[in-house]
Amino acid sequence: MRRSGSTRRVGRTFRTVAAVVACGAALAALAAVPAQAREPGRHAPHWELKDGGTPEVRFRGLSAVSRNTAWVAGTAGTVLRTTDGGASWRNVSPPGAAELQFRDIEAFDARRAVVLAIGEGEASRVYRTEDGGVTWTESFRNTDPRAFYDCLTFFDRRHGLAMSDPVDGRFRILSTGDGGRTWKVLPGDGMPAAQEGEAGFAASGQCLVASGPKDVWLATGGAARARVLHSADRGLTWTAADTPIPAGDPARGVFGLAFRDRTHGLAVGGDYRPDQTSPQAAARTGDGGGTWRSAATPVPAYRSGVAWLPHSRSAALAVGPTGTDLTTDGGRTWRTVDSGSYDTVDCTPDLGCWAAGEKGRIARLEN
Numbered sequence: 001m002r003r004s005g006s007t008r009r010v011g012r013t014f015r016t017v018a019a020v021v022a023c024g025a026a027l028a029a030l031a032a033v034p035a036q037a038r039e040p041g042r043h044a045p046h047w048e049l050k051d052g053g054t055p056e057v058r059f060r061g062l063s064a065v066s067r068n069t070a071w072v073a074g075t076a077g078t079v080l081r082t083t084d085g086g087a088s089w090r091n092v093s094p095p096g097a098a099e100l101q102f103r104d105i106e107a108f109d110a111r112r113a114v115v116l117a118i119g120e121g122e123a124s125r126v127y128r129t130e131d132g133g134v135t136w137t138e139s140f141r142n143t144d145p146r147a148f149y150d151c152l153t154f155f156d157r158r159h160g161l162a163m164s165d166p167v168d169g170r171f172r173i174l175s176t177g178d179g180g181r182t183w184k185v186l187p188g189d190g191m192p193a194a195q196e197g198e199a200g201f202a203a204s205g206q207c208l209v210a211s212g213p214k215d216v217w218l219a220t221g222g223a224a225r226a227r228v229l230h231s232a233d234r235g236l237t238w239t240a241a242d243t244p245i246p247a248g249d250p251a252r253g254v255f256g257l258a259f260r261d262r263t264h265g266l267a268v269g270g271d272y273r274p275d276q277t278s279p280q281a282a283a284r285t286g287d288g289g290g291t292w293r294s295a296a297t298p299v300p301a302y303r304s305g306v307a308w309l310p311h312s313r314s315a316a317l318a319v320g321p322t323g324t325d326l327t328t329d330g331g332r333t334w335r336t337v338d339s340g341s342y343d344t345v346d347c348t349p350d351l352g353c354w355a356a357g358e359k360g361r362i363a364r365l366e367n
Contacts, residue, residue, distance in 0.1 A: 047324065047338055047355060047363035050086025054078060059356035060304075061115065061205045062344045063107035067352030072362055073102035073115050081133055083110050086364050092133020100125065104205035106154050114139075114180040116152045116162060118202045124149035126162065128180045140174065140183040147172055150200035151208035153216060154180075161235045163208045163218055166194035171218060173235045190237035195223035197250060203272065204305035204344035206256035215262045217289050221253010221269060228254060228267060230289040243283050243292040245269045251276070254283075256344075258316060260308040263288050266331045268318045270302035278302040282318065284331035297333035299325045305344035310351055317365075319345045319355050 052059075052072070059080075061073030068085045077097030080089045100117040107113035111132045117125045124142035129135060140162075142149060147164040154160035158179050164172035170191040174183045199222045200207040210216040218229040218238070226247035231238045245267060247253045255269040265285045270278025281303060282295040303320035314330045324338040324345075342357035353365035 045365060045367045047340055047342075048366040050082070050089070050362045050364060052080050052089040052360050052362050054080065054091070055360040057360050058343070058358045059360070059362060060103045060203060060343045061105040062346050062354060062356045063105045063113065063205075064346040064348045064352055064354040065107050065109055066348050066350050067364070069107075069110045070346075070352075070354045070362075070364075071105050071107045071113050072356045073105040074356075075101055077102060077117070079105065079113075079115055079133060080362075081110070081113075086362065089362075090133070092129070094127050094129075094133075094136035094138075097127070103202040104151050106152060106160065108154075108157050108179075112157075112179070114152065114154070114160070116149060116205075118149055120148050121145040124164070126152070126180060126183065137181075139176075139180055148199075149174070150202040151205055153208045153210045155210045155213055155216070155234065159213075159234060161208060161210070161216060163200060165199040169193050171200070171220075171229070175235060186235055190231075192229065192238055192240045195220075195225065195227075198223035198227070199250075201253065201255045201269075201272075201304070203255045206258065206305055206344065207254075209257045209259060211259040212262050215259070215288070217257050217259065217265065219254035219257050219267065219269070221247055221255070222250045223253075224248055226253040226269065228257065228265075228285075228289050228292065232262075239290075241289055241292060243267055244280055244294040245283055245292075246271070246278070246280060252278075255302075255304040256306045256318075258306045258308050260313070260316075264313075264330065265289055266306050266308070266316055266318075266327075267292060268299060268303040268306045268320075270299075270320075272302050272304070274321070276302075282331060282334060295327075295331055295334060297335075299334045300336060305342065305355070307345045307347045307353065309353070310347050310349050317345050317347075317353065317355075319343065319357070321358070324355070 059072040059074035077100040104116040126140035152162035162174040259265040270281030282298040283292040303318040309315040319342040325334040342355040347353040
């Protein structure tokens with residue numbers, strides 16, 4: 001029997017509420033797990049590894065569509081996709097891309113995705129698929145040897161941006177209005193001047209993030225101050241704000257951003273060198289990135305990825321090579337909840353949280 005539209009809506013609402021309640025219980029349990037007992041276990045929320053069969057690949061690009069569907073992108077031109085919650089993975093890498101380094105991927109569903117390769121000159125490319133990775137179309141190839149693209153993001157299924165390290169003293173922004181089929185470089189006169197040595201970090205696909213139809217933020221490092229740039233008009237004009245995350249070195253700065261709306265955001269980073277400490281490597285904003293405050297209890301080490309938990313105003317996860325941290329108070333304090341190595345993290349409205357990183361590691365948060 002076909003259900004009426006109102007009945008279906010009530011059913012969806014009930015499932016959403018139930019999922020939020022379950023997520024809240026899982027987060028409370030995760031926060032309560034003692035530090036010495038955070039190895040994956042049956043009775044505590046934990047990252048459960050999902051074998052992608054590519055231990056030689058480092059996945060810094062991740063796009064979670066749902067609890068069942070996710071895409072990852074990484075070294076050696078590798079793209080994997082799952083539609084069964086990670087039980088199996090399909091290698092859908094673009095042909096002829098083995099020499100490329102994929103660092104960001106944005107997926108709209110199980111069939112449509114856009115992936116970014118990084119590097120100087122023509123190594124920076126964008127590919128697009130509409131059939132789940134069976135075929136790919138190269139939709140952009142950088143021809144300027146001075147440009148080096150780091151990250152991309154989408155506002156919706158049509159409108160998106162990609163960013164390059166500074167060219168002629170300003171970050172360069174690439175724009176699409178047709179879902180990544182075509183791209184154009186935006187005028188640079190609305191972009192503030194870059195600091196000497198300033199650049200983005202292609203570490204997690206989160207140096208450029210969007211929230212809502214027009215707002216986008218860009219994370220920087222490598223210069224005297226680690227900054228976050230904000231645009232409220234899809235990249236035409238930008239303002240810059242300093243963050244308290246340490247900089248002053250090419251290896252330091254803001255590596256990952258996450259905004260749960262156009263006002264509330266989190267920044268993580270530090271110094272990616274394993275022999276260097278990363279004090280004050282997390283910050284938060286409540287005014288759209290106009291000002292940033294250090295976390296009272298920051299993440300304990302360099303973190304490259306961060307994601308808000310769905311349907312939560314205060315909970316988020318941060319990941320890096322030495323572990324995963326949880327905040328339940330909007331980024332004021334962080335607590336380590338897992339010691340596994342991950343570079344990037346992404347969560348979905350149906351409460352699917354995924355992470356990916358070195359040695360082919362892909363995981364989903366399980367309870």
